[in-house]
Amino acid sequence: ELQMFRAMPKIELHAHLSGSLSPGTISKLVGNKDKCIQTIAKYRLQKPEEMKKVFESFGAVNEALEKSENLRIATIETCREFCEDGCIYLELRSTPKHTRFMDYETYLRTIVGAILEARVLFPQMKIFFIVGINRTMNYDTASHILHIVGVLQLESNVIVGLELSGDPKVYAKHLVSIFQVARRFHGLGVTYHLAETKDYTDDTLDYMLTIPDRIGHGTFLHTNKKLVEIVQFYKIPLGRFIILSCVIFFSELCLSSNVYTKTVPSPADSHFKYWRDRGIPVSINTDDKGIFPASSLSEEYFKVAKVMLSRLTSRSFGTSASCSRTAGVFRDKREVAFPIAGKSPKVVSLADACREIKSGDNVFVHGIAATPTPLLQSLSEHAVANNLKGVKLHHLHLEGATPWTADGVKDRVRSNSLFTGHNLRGAVNNGIADFNSCFLYEVPLLFRKGAIKLNASLIHVSPPDAFGYCSLGTSVDTARAAVTNSPLIIAMVNKNMPRTFGDGVIHVSQIDYLVNEADGFELHQRNIGAQNDQEKKIGQIIAENLVDNGATLQMGIGAVPDAALSALSNHKDLGIHTEMFSDGVLDLIEKNAITNSKKAIHPGKLVVSFVYGSTKLYNYLNDNPLIEFGDVNWVNDPAVVRKNPKVTAINSAVEIDLTGQVVADSVGKRFLSGFGGQVDFIRGAAIGNDGLGKPIIALPSISKKGQSKIVPTINEGAGVVTSRAHVHYVVTEFGIAQLWGKNMRQRAYELIKISHPSQRESLEKAAFDRLKVMPSAD
Structure with a gap:
């Protein structure tokens, strides 16, 4: 029987x-x-x-692991044994030690190097490293270790998580912020060993309120009603650990460990049945196979199979650490999450804020709702007063006034618009500003790879909290990559900017110049007009025919995606993983249509890169852990998007030709907006791991001026954003065209069928002229 479990991939x-x-x-x-x-x-x-005796067992091998070479051998041999036991995915954990022969950095580098060696030796097994922070550590030591981890993250993709471990009776509330920094700024998964013993420490609730990715052991959590509510509301996986690497898992059940530490009387009495019956993810693991007899991974599976929880194996691949957090290996020039000892920003007036910007500088500008309009006015005045030349602004969609496009300034400061808003369209199309096409998820790489070498960043942040942390607020998107690759950060602090969770945290000591004058500046708001009958009908068609319960939604910006959201109030267990959203999600959250419970990436949370809406929306975001703001490089990465269930991408278009080519960033020769995230999500939905994704292009059949939006050929000068090979579904108020797998004749037939009745005859004639054959379904 045991041989069967040895042969099983684990x-x-x-x-x-x-x-x-x-x-x-x-x-x-x-x-x-x-x-x-x-x-x-x-x-x-x-x-x-007793637990104390178990901790003494670790001490027996401390001397043997004091030297780097021995630590290397131990790491490789442990990986070998797991591989030989049928393990296909391993997350090894160790707390760094300062020995006679190694400091903390040498210790961590040794294990990272050994894991890289083991990956070559055992290619059939994926191997990652989770770094432990012991409860007995002081804040400075833990912070130092996290700094080393940050450096090593940039050098390899081995370290994927941080764990709180050690004697469960040691009070460690002082370390809470270390784990918040690890998650928000380093993209690390965090896990805590909590409530391992009956007399667990009073810091348990403090740690639980940070909503960890995993809980280790949690043996006695179920005895506290408040803790149970937190676990169930956020669906926090229970067990021994976390996983953060390249797949998605849950947490650990360690039967031998629980029994040998006397925290449960027998395997049959395990607390995990309590949580499993309540839908909390659990998985099978070893903990300390060297200390506990007969506790190899295969033996743990065997014990579980004999006792209970036989369904655990199939559920193990549900949530991983590496999935979203390590979407790419980034080489940022600085890490903005760490406090810089002895450094504070220079508080300056708006007039002096941009004084360090010189001729020829490349300047990033925070965008959308977070556009720092007062700083842009200051920069324009500085450019004129100091006769600057060749200053380039790099940004996404900006809102508000554009003083640098005025006479006397436009020859000194020029926009390189990576996505153009309404306020810069005239400047772009009149040659006063530049237009740059790039997939949205690749824009951060322009800064990280040095295609655009930034000299400064102008950002808009929330006020520092008690620990000195500010937030990029409503727009993390490309701003995270910009500030980590700018030698100069100029920030406008504003009480109206919501403090948001995720990748947008920046410590105030990392800011060079801080402006308080604009405190109270109203964030830019989206003008959301009433939906017309066309838009409502399109939204209804999408909701009723193309959005399943449990789907993960992405919505582009515009009236049509808004209309689709409005029609989804009767759906269940919808999830959000999108580059942006607006007020439309609030109603669906309130009606419990959006629960995010089925998602693979950050289950239980809405994942977004920026938001644009009303003050009501911005207030909802403030200090709300339900919303996870991410760097757009991973949020929009099709390889990450595809991991969610039933990915449904709803995007709009300017026009579409009879072969399925989608124009979305221009009207004829006039540039309108940009690529944005349309292609990122259309592709992510099309290649969804579950095969159930739906890439949707939605548009009215006819414009307000009576011109068909389904055209024989795209207008001269217009740019194709989404190619005909990407398009699967096209929706107008007259129905759905399914284009995937169709030839050109069939595509033309499908599209003419959903065109405006007044245009169908002319489109049929145009299709025949172009294809030399009449459109048909067969």
Whole structure:
């Protein structure tokens, strides 16, 4: 029976390195036979013991792991043993130690290097590293370790998470902010060992309120009603650990560990049944296979199969650490999450804010609702007063006044618009500003790879909190990549900017110049007009025919996506993973249509990169952990998007030709907006892992001026944003055209069928002229 489980592909989400050493590995480390026997006798438990005795077992191998080479051997051999036991995904955990021969950095580098070696030796198994922070550490030590982790993250994709571990009876509230920084600024998954013993510490609630990605053990959480409510509301996975790498998992059940530490009487009495019955994810893991007898991963599976929880294996691949957090390996020039000791920003007036900007500088500008209009006015005045030349502004959609396009300034400061809003369209099309086409998820790479070498960033942030942390608020999008690759950060602080969760945190000490004068400046708001009958009908068609319960939604900007949202109030368990959203989601959250419960990436949360809407929306975002703001490089990455269930991407268009080519960024020769996230999500939906994605282009059949939006050929000068190969569904108020897999004759037939009745005859004639054959369904 055990052989069957050895042959089964398995996942190990939490293995302590120093608790997973086999006798064979110990003999390689110790050498001397007698000493080896003594070490193993002290290390391996023979019967259940109190927690204190278990911690003493770790001490038996401390001397053997003091040297870098021994640590390397232990890491590789432990990986080998898991691989030989049928493990296909391993997350190894270790708390860095300062030994006689290694400091913390050497310790961590040794394990990272050994894992990279092991990946080559055992290519059939994915291997990652979760760094432990011991409860006994002081804040400075933990912060120092996190800094090293940040450096190592830039060098490889090995480290994917941070864990709170150690003696569960040690109070450690002082470390809470370390884990918040790890998640918000480094994209690390965080997990806490909580409530392992009956007399757990009073800091448990403080840690739980930060909504961890995982909970380790949680043996006695169910005895506290408040803690149970938090776990159930946020669907926090329980078990021994977290996983943050390239797949998506849940958490650990470690039966041997629980029994041998006397926290549960027997496997049948495990607390995990309590949580499993309430829909909380659980998975099977070892914890310390070297210390606890007969506790290899296969043996743990065998024990679980004999006792209960037989459905766990199929559920293990539900949520991973690497999925969203490590969408790419980024080489940022600085990390803005860390406090810089002894440094504070220089508080300056608006008039002096931009004084360090010089001729020829490349300046990033925060966008959309967060557009720092007062700073842009200051920059324009500075350029004129100091006779600057060749200053370039790099930005997405900006709102508000554009003083740099005025006479006397436009020859000094010029926009490079990566997505154009209404206020710059005239300047772009009159040659006063530049237009740049780029997939939205690739825009951060322009800064990270140095295609655009930034000299400064103008940003708009929330006020510093008690720990000195500000937030990029409504727009993380490309701003995260900009500030981490700018030598100069100029920030406008504003009490009206919501403090948001995710990747947008920046410590005030990382800011060079801080402007308080604009405090109270009203964020830019979207003018949301009433939907007309065309738009309402399109939204209804999409909602009733193309959006399933449990779907993960992306909505582009515009009246048609808004109309689709308005028609979804009777749906269930919808999820949000999108580059932007507006007020339309609020009603669906209130009606419980959006629960995010089925999502693979950040289940339970709305994932977004920027928002644009009303003050009501901005107030809702403030200090709301339900909303996860992410760097657009991973939020929009099709490889990440595809992992969610039933991805349904709803985007609008200016026009579409009879072969399915979509124009969305221009009207004829006039530039209108930009690529945005349309192609990112259309493709992500099309290649969804579950095969149930729906890429949708929606548009009215006819314009207000009576011109067909379905055209024989695209207008001269217009640009194709979404190619005919990308398009699957096209929706107008007259129905749905399904284009995927259709030839040109069939595509023309489908599109003419949903065109305006007044245009169908002329479109049929145009199709025949172009294709030399009449459009038809077969």
